[in-house]
Amino acid sequence: MRVEQHPDNQIDRSKLITFIFNNKIYKGFEGDTLASALLANDVTLLTRSFKYGRKRGLMAAGVEEPNALISLEFGGRYTPNLKATEILLYDGLCAKSATSPNGLDLRAFIKPLHRFMPAGFYYKTFIKQKVWAKVENSIRALSGFSESPTEEDVDVYEHIHHHAEVLIIGAGVAGISAAMEVLNNSENERVILVDERPRLGGEIISELCSDNSAKEWLKSSVADLNVFRKEHSDRFTVLCNSTAYAWHDQNFVEVLETITTAQSLADRKIQTPRKINHKVRVKEVILATGAHERPMLFEANDLSNIMLSQSVRRYLNEFGVISGNNPIIYGNNDTIYQTAKDLITNDISCMVIDVRPDGANNPFAEELKNSGIKIFQGYAVVKAHGSNRVKSVDIAPAIYKNSDWEVGNEIESLNCDLLASSGGFNPVVHLNCHSGSKTYFNEDSQSFLTGDLPSNRQVCGAVDGTSDWQDAIVDGRNKAKLTLQSLGINKNPKIEKLSENHNNPYRVSPFFTPTSIINRPKVFLDLQNDVTTTDVAISIREGYRSIEHIKRYTAMGFGTDQGKTGNINGIAVAAKLLGKPMSEVGTTTFRPAYSGVDFGALAGRENGAYFDPQRFTTIHDSHVANGAEFEVVGQWYRPWYYPKSGEDIHQAVHRECLAARTSLGMMDASTLGKIDVQGPDAREFLSRVYTNAWMKLAPGSCRYGLMCDEKGMIADDGVSSCINDNHFIMTTTTGGAASVYSALEMWLQTEWSDLDVHLNSITDQFSTVAIVGPSARQLMKVLCQDVEFDREKFKFMQWRQGTVCGVDARIMRISFSGELAYEINVEANYGRYIWDQVQALGKRWNITPYGTESMHVLRAEKGFIIVGQDTDGSMTPMDVNMSWILAKDKPFSYVGRRSFTIEALVKDDRLQLVGLLTKDAAVVIPEGSHIVDDKRSSIGYVTSSYFSPILRRSIALAQLQNGLNKLGDTVIVKIVQKRQGLKEIPCDVSSSVFYDPNGEKVDGNE
Amino acid sequence: MFLLYCPYCNEEREQNEFSAAGEAFIARPKNPEAISDKDWADYVFYRTNHKGDHWEQWVHANGCRKYFIVKRSTISHEILQVEPFGTEISEQES
Amino acid sequence: MQKKYSWYSLLKAGLSGQDWDQAIPLVEPKSKYDIIIVGGGGHGLATAYYLAKECGIKNVAVVEKGYIGGGNTGRNTTIIRSNYLRDEASSLYEHAMKLWEGISEDLNFNVMFSQRGVYNLGHSLQDMRDIERRVNANVLNGVDAQVVDVNEIKQQIPIINITKNARYPVMGASYQPRGGVARHDGVAWGFARAASMLGVDIIQDCEVIDIEVEEGRVKGVKTTRGDILADRVGCVSAGHSSVLAKMAGLRLPIESHPLQAFVSEAMKPVLHTVVMSNAVHGYISQSDKGDLVIGAGIDSYNSYAQRGNSQIIEHAAAAILELFPIFSRVRMNRQWGGIVDVCPDACPIISPTKVEGLYFNCGWGTGGFKATPGSGNVFAHTIAQDKQHPLAVPFHIDRFTTGALIDEHGAAGVAH
């Protein structure tokens, strides 16, 4: 329910908001979270727990909330597993429980069996594989919280890179104070301040009622910051609703800003992203993330309306909400008295139970005693009662003896409808640990603090164990000074002393883990996963003693809250049971994400079409106009085939291939990698990286080359042209371009720096149009008048400079099809123009554009390999029957040569490239089929297989064991997949050159 | 993601501009034919894979395209030293 | 005390306040063992188990520097399959698969081996050729494998995105029905418990800091808890293999890289099989707890830090969204990294070394979880008989000198 308006409430009571929760309509105010609005409406049962299906309500008010998981909205805005505490209320919000607290739940139904289902239950049951296979799915069906979304997200996400000198994480008093100190004492340094909450101020906002001076400080500081921000927007950025979720090496911090959780963005500027993932790289980080409260442990501590004390205060002071009339506040430190004071200020009476027996002269207690409320000092809550919601608690005397707690036997029962507990504070050290920092246990503050800090970071405020807000301010200032020092600005930082505050309310007593409480049932540590103290005990008893084993055996801290409230208590319990100090038990590893990050926000805009660059040649539009289907090769979109209306791929390829063989075909070869190689040692360099000889290649000529890696395996191939003695242009495969280029640079820079050679990538500089077919020469003569195309003048494997349709061009007479062919290279900007001209002027010869599929057929007919299809990184030049390309007398041991002589590379059972001709010419072997021996074991496989239109029969290339010695043999290809029709296909092993074995076609007709 | 200093650009850049290019000081044998299969395998495959301060090669692939050597902790990812390629390193780890 | 796991013992324990025997007893190291296994991951523990069970050698210690299963065994995406390309590899992984199928019963510990099927997607024509080649090889080797087309994939996984104009459209997949996942921690614990029940000492928080070698023969190990002698030492320390090799004066053809993974918050089950895509570098399954378990690509640099580059995680998330756009508003709950030991041919080393009595089982890289029982089994026999188990023969370290690599890269760049 709401209390009467207090001036410090952060909600706007004039703006009423209607929302729906679990199919009921409720009202809240602007500034509310879903959690505060639900509490205001007295909705206290929100979900069920993971394992036992227990009904649960809110425990906290922030990210640490373990229970209140919500499914928000529908359709493309449906969002699973949000914490009610992180959803800002908006008009029309529609939410439901992740798992409904209403109705029957199987998990709760089997309650009597819970005692038989301890931690590790499933490891001990359903041990028969067959049984497990049967039951697993029914068990599985019970798991999980929200349903998965079913529709695509309607929103977008964005990444933004930031650079600054200082990042301050957390805008509580410590963070604000640090920010002011840095800004006021530097000139140009850029500062970014982030906080996951909607407002600046942190915890102090919920402490306003009890401290006026704090309130004044905050007001004026925030005002100052705002002024600064206006005047220096270039050096000061403030991001609210922004969670730093990961801290990577060298101060790279990822911050997720929530623009909206699920609210429609329709009324906003077009395309507002739902969330922005800020990539922040800074020189210095100041961590001021505060502390999370931890609860006290007692039986049935998971009933609803058992909350954290600070959270009760936050609901009250920030939202004007309290969820009970009759609260009890229970804890082991003086902040419980502050909570009580806040309640009294709001005219709510309460009782306080302080576990510490020595509280007789506690000033906080004394102050309250005068206000007439009942205070039990030296008492502990041992059990809560109530069905679902707390109704009363049992208390008993608490005794601290020999550094250990125990509870007495005299039980007293107290009625209440709300229990606020505080077991101390867990500094939010999470982020600090993401990039390798370790924590240590600090006995003074009874908490884990960050140990040795790496350079370029500071920790201040509650996260550093500093106590009250005044100290946090001083600490923020101090750490800012050290930051400035590290930046070289403040040479002699004057560090102010923290008050040795005798009235420090955050002084906590040691963890309250008496054996008699630990041994009780239903003392929950991790509420989300239903991990209890007895689970930890079982884990230890069974030998899972490391805290990491305890975590994994019990699932403690595995949930969406990552154990923010439960883990440290769990460690305390483990320490007690193991008889070890907390420091030896240690924490589990803190990992990103500090709180959940949407996959969409991780991906940013790098999805859909932008997932990976799509690269197009300059001729692309023309291919689209020609109706091409595309094949993606590397990042390139290459025409695959050009179906005419009604044609399927086979018909189109048939037509395209015949055109190239009988008249004219053309294709876009621009995607091949092109590397300009220049320098006095260019020849020597080529000789070292290719297997064949390059010393004598004359200017004006081209040569095919094969490249190996040091393992002796084929890595790439392509044609290089000699421009002059110092200048070559190399081509690589489309997919291999980048890796070849960087490998070549590596050789030059790291091994052969004595060679004078320069490499430049010119792939994008040229467009290449290949003109292929017996009539190619006729067409070339039309296209280009300043080059002589006669057979003797312009020979195969030569190139000429000329003018094609008015454009400077380098024309290469090379062929990947066996036909007479020319490749016209022009500056890329003219590519489209030349393509269109060729197509227009080639009409006379029925010139036919063809794509990669026909290219593959044409080259296979000639037995030319495709690196990556006919080879797979484990094939040598000898294996593909290309020993002819291995220069014998090169003085330099070219890349890969040494490996050719090692044992496994000279064995005779290696797979070798051969041709296969099916006995039945009409049968096309499916690619990837295997050749088998008598025992039906694989002795090879088919790498390429097509129906050859010109030969009117099927052809295939295959890797066959010792294949080169089996030419003429008959082998069996066994089809083993039903969908391909189980059969055995007899084939003749043949040469891999099927068409024009003597190479007569390469000069064309005439 | 860490920052690397490119000794050629004289500037720190994000790691995604660079490619890791393996352990440093793996020199190609001068005369491969003269060495044993074992020594050849050593050059091609075997690595120190040092845990601790590790010398390695990086290339500023999306920048100046130069290779250089870096001493980096493989435990903390801290960059301890960056040198242009060919710099003589005296304290070379074995 | 309840020792054996059964319905009966569960009932009794339930009535007696969960009075279980120790699954993993706390032991002090003895001064000498017949065999020391360095590394308490799944592979090391399985090795010890099979040594005790099948080779009759029970005077064995597993020495683990942290907590058992805390290495890659406890941080992997748990994908199990045996549809490897090369005969040598598929025989080994299929051996493991057969053991998986009876492992829970064998260990008297439910490791939750769940044969929910594994899809490896193809996104290009070459991917599909490779898939055909691999599936055919599998079938010939007696491994259950199928090629499935887009429509079948859609039928089995209705939430997958198969639009043709996707940047990496799904063109088909290889499918292994017997593939699946297992509970990673359970595997380590199950082997540890079963091994210690046979008399093996599981020694945790005990780091090997040196390996004693005398005249070419291993003598024992120096640890943070004192020296321990042994006739034979088997190193099964995954990401740290090179570190151990160095202690014995050896080098390995291995580099250690970060490999990362992350999980989402738990949702009601929607994804019932394992989906992998090498092309986009994303691997996904949904655990019995309801979280999506997602594996990312490998980081390119060497590291022992158990953490990697955020961009790799982001790329994996983007890849998963390519396949499952409906997960855009699902949140990453936790991310982590492991240290994988990568061999140049993406296949492991199961081998004696030139130090007598010293054996290495390493180089499983990004994909060794699936081999755990098989690896332990063949390694146990290899050490016990000082002769490689027939299935391990091709995985001898000498293959890098002879060139007899078992190149799995051909069909799978990353081999989860």
Place this chain on the structure above:
Amino acid sequence: MFRVVFSMIPMVKRWMAMNNLKTSFQLIFASTFESLTDDDGYLINQKDLSCYELNDKAIAILRTSKDEKESNRITLNEFGLELPKPLSITRGNDNLSCLWISPDEFWIVHSQFQRDLLWKRKNSLPDVMSLVDNSAAYGTLIFKGGKTNELLSRWMSYDLNAKLTIGKVVSTTFGKAPVIVYQEEKNELTMLVRHSFSHYVAALLVDSVKRL
């Protein structure tokens, strides 16, 4: 003010169409950005931010020898250019700009009109230096306006605000595309994009600008 500068664009395009000297064919010089820009040549044209393509730029890659002094002398002789220091730009006669790309690689950015002139010098270079034409490999985008860096920071991790000062050139990445950015004048950023990436880069720019 902006308008005056921009009105040059159509003129440049026309020049390309007219430079049709050698034959009677209709010669088309197509930039891959051309199909992506509006009629006025803009990729982006809004308040505080504009981006248009300049297609009269030509690029010559000058590779120098290990002898720095000698390289510098020759460059000064042949092109009237001082070789720039790392990440900087020098200006020479005839509006030539020289960009540092790598210790032995410099890009001479000039106008299409000057190409013949420049290329005549190639033959005077010693063997150990080389000149490679890369004019057609890159598209040139010009960004103007106060929101430029805000837009680019969505796709670039480089600290443009602090580090891309006047006279500086940087090769880096834009999304997953390699790009070169430089600033010769105040409030004007030039980006060189490989043509095959132009659709990708343009799409990302146009997508992000909607959310500025």
